[in-house]
Amino acid sequence: MKTESATDMMTTQISLKDIRNYIAKHHHQPLTIDHLAFISGLSSSYFGEAFKKEFGQSATDYLTELRIGHAKQLLRDTDLLLRDIASKVGYSDEFYFSRKFKKEVGVSPSSYSKIARRRISTFSVSTTGNLLALGIIPVAAPLNAKWSPYYYNHYQDKIHVPLNIFDAESEDNFRKLASAKPDIHIFQEGPSLSMLHWLESIGVKHVTIKAKDWKTQLTEIADAINKQSACKHFIQTYEQKALQAKLEIKRAVGKDTFAVLRLCGDQLFLYCNKGIQNVLFTDLQLHPIDAQQETCNELITLEQLLDINPNRLLFIICPDTATRNYWLALQYLDSWKELQAIKNGHVYILPSNPWFEYSAIAINRMLDETLLMLTGKNPNPFPVPVHGFLSNTEL
Template identity: 80%
Template sequence: MTTSISLKDIRDYIAQNHHLPLSIEHLAYIAGLSASYFGEAFKKAYGQSATDYLTELRIGHAKQLLRDSDLLLRDIAREVGYSDEFYFSRKFKKEVGVSPSVYSKAARQRISTFSVATMGNLLALGILPVAAPMNAKWSPYYYNHYHEHIHAHLTIFDTESEDNFRKLASVKPDIHIFQEEPSLIMVDWLESIGVKPIYIQTNNWQTQLMEIASAINRQNIGTQFIHDYKQKALQAKQAIQQVAKQDVFAVLRLCEDQLFCYCNQGIQDVLFTDLQLQPIDTQRQTCNEPMTLEELLAINPDRLLLIICPDASTRNYWLALQYVDSWKKLQAVKNGHVYVLPSNPWFEYSAIAINRMLDETLLMLTGKNPNPFPVSVHGILSNASL
């Protein structure tokens, strides 16, 4: 068994036994390594120490129990691997930003939304909405992870439909969050059934997140999420710079037989602001402009990121395009530096989408996967009390 396989087995072991007393010495012994070498190897392989990973799992499990059970604090502490409930409380507050009791109370808010982006922001704050848009085509990530755990699946195409009203009334949310200005009819109806409407008007994802956090009393969690993202972005930037160096990047969108020079706000934020990748001149701001193959060849970027519309005619053209001489002459094509991006999360603008874009960029360009397992805000552990 190689060291890398052994480290993966150890990581699996931690995930399965995080509720037990585990020490670095014990884990190193299982791996057949010295404690110091094991610690260095684990951090190099996974981007965080074994202790931090263990803490992440324990706190994630504690969040679930605080939301979904009526266990006493001392029982939750023991359940997740802490023998001292006071130490657990201090550790929880350090990691989450609020005490377990404050988190438990806030987690029981019932929140609904018509917006996919709002759902991404709520998940970043540790809240699973009781009602949200669920569609296997338009929001596959959220559908795959949460469709069984969200009681009411709303439609975004006709928000004021009788079906949406009926579903919202059935789950009795306390708050409904909009990211597009609601109609007076919708506001009046929500208020008539005791639901508080909140309209989030800011554009930047960080201010969106903090405005929602302020509305539901989760400012510390929002601040922690942003802090963690910035730290991860800095590490990703350093890793990517070792690979990409001074390479010039272009992001394209292919629709039917037309290429577009494309850059939305999320792409701008992640690629060209946080990671400081070098864009072609026309992508120093958001854009969606037609571009011919000849114009692309004249620019000849080192790396191409390509979003392909999912319709049949576009896919057929994409297959044909790869045999066109001028396409094959592109430096990025010659070097195998063409990366096809899925529409999700690259068309969504939320805290979770931005976090996923960062992870996917790091994986594409370096082969390093920062999240081999679902992290606590993304996976089943993020269920809020319903």
């Protein structure tokens, strides 16, 4: 009986996914389409068509992407000579490597080593806000007209690669991120191992922000991308502005007590997230009701609210139809009309954006909106300007 040789088994069992993994592991070695087609058991022409159909790019383009990505990492993080870098990523001719690198990246390897770390990407809306505070417009970031309207309206023509805001690790996001060619990708939450391995394979450095408060988050990002001066300036400017706003608001509201409420359907919640806590009750030192000394999201009845009877109410109203209908009905209830805040006309509606976001830009916007809401003074032009290096997409 005839037995299969090792070559026969290889040519019949290796899938296109296995071939792609093989390229990833051996991209620094001499590879040809004929060789890849042979180990896949396909003809050279059919292999090329099948690979591109399966992964959206040719095997040659994928190999080049891996090699140039590895080269970017070596240029950014080592002091190796150009000929050594070329050799390590699979090019025997350093001059051919230089031409190839410039064609793919837009600048020569020597120029890239001087400007690396300018192309930043992220899957996080909050990180987008922190990058803008540092004067960096990301090359790729989540944009959505409903869920990130501020960034969508003011930066959609500057953030060249919009990413999916809900499914970060989708194949579509992977392809978009690869096309953006970032130097550094910043995570707000822990990524999967497969995502980290993929970023490493294309030479993208990854940074995961671990801090919980916005100032430390901003500082961590600034340290990663060498923007410490911009970070210090932003925080100092914010603190000075917060001090001035606190004095002006105190003159307007005195010792009035504040309650922040979230209305969802026909239910009321005492609500206070980190951003609200930081801006209203720490930086501006407004007087919260006792139940809102810390962050909370607790159900409360209208009768319980009437017992507390704060001087001023701030409302976040869910945008669905049922909630809006109840909001209209609520205003006709006698117990509602008995609230001190209602009698004095001190009810303020807070939009979900920026009050649900936690970033340096969102905090800055909350401060500005609170000053305008409570005193009628508009402190800043809109949108918040980005200082320094205007766009890291232009290399």
